[in-house]
Amino acid sequence: MENEGSSSSSExxxxxxxxxxxxxxxxxxxxxxxxxxxxxxxSSTNVLPRGQKLIHKGH
Incomplete structure (x- = not known):
């Protein structure tokens, strides 16, 4: 039972x-x-969230 609550939050x-x-x-x-x-x-890029475009590559 200990793992039930922590499995999704720790992933x-x-x-x-x-x-x-x-x-x-x-x-x-x-x-x-x-x-x-x-x-x-x-904080890493100094680009405001509204100016960011996220592109996914991979699986």
């Missing part, structure tokens, strides 16, 4: 963000929203 998604020739490794919670991700990216 992390590992991302590799490419921006300006750099690769930024990032890990976010599986239940994070796109808005959460954009807010995290703002």
């Amino acid at each position: 992390q998604v590992k991302l590799q963000i490419k921006f300006g020739g750099q690769t930024i490794p990032l890990s976010v919670s599986a239940d994070s929203t796109v808005s959460d991700l954009k807010s995290l990216l703002q």
Whole structure:
């Protein structure tokens, strides 16, 4: 029973963000929203969330 409550909240998604020739490794919670991700990216890229375009590549 201990794992029931913590299984979804502890899952992390590992991302590799490419921006300006750099690769930024990032890990976010599986239940994070796109808005959460954009807010995290703002501190690394200095691009406001409304100016960000996210493109998915991979599986």
